[in-house]
Amino acid sequence: MYIGSSIFLIALGAILAFALAPGLIPFLDQQMTGYSLMVVGVIGLIASLVMAAPRRRLRTTESRQATDPGTGEAVTHRETRDTGL
Template sequence: MRIGSSIVLIALGAVLSFALTPGLIPYVNQVIIGYIFMAVGVIGLIVSLIMASSHRTVVHRQEPDVREY
């Protein structure tokens, strides 16, 4: 999961939890589903940021062994 999809899940969860009237979707507790989407989005965002920050590579260049006679 990348950063963009994590943000989409957080936004979708917030809409389901706070913006829609309860009971709009029959037989589904949309508030709980919204909270689950937001939790998964936050976890995905944290994991994405950790993976992005640890992806740095450091290249150590060694000077060539040049001998002058």
């Protein structure tokens, strides 16, 4: 579900719940249907925004090992790049 369809469901649910006269559609509980559509739209909107958020990753590009001249211990150098904002 995308952001546009979520907003459409919220608007349609608000119209059914608040704007139409009660009993206009005899075989349907308009208020409950409107509230349900608004809840589904809000959940879809939150899910769409979470899925569209930029990801932040740390990527290792190079790893090399050397010895420290002073102590003779092995030292590992890693260069990383932050690919997020």
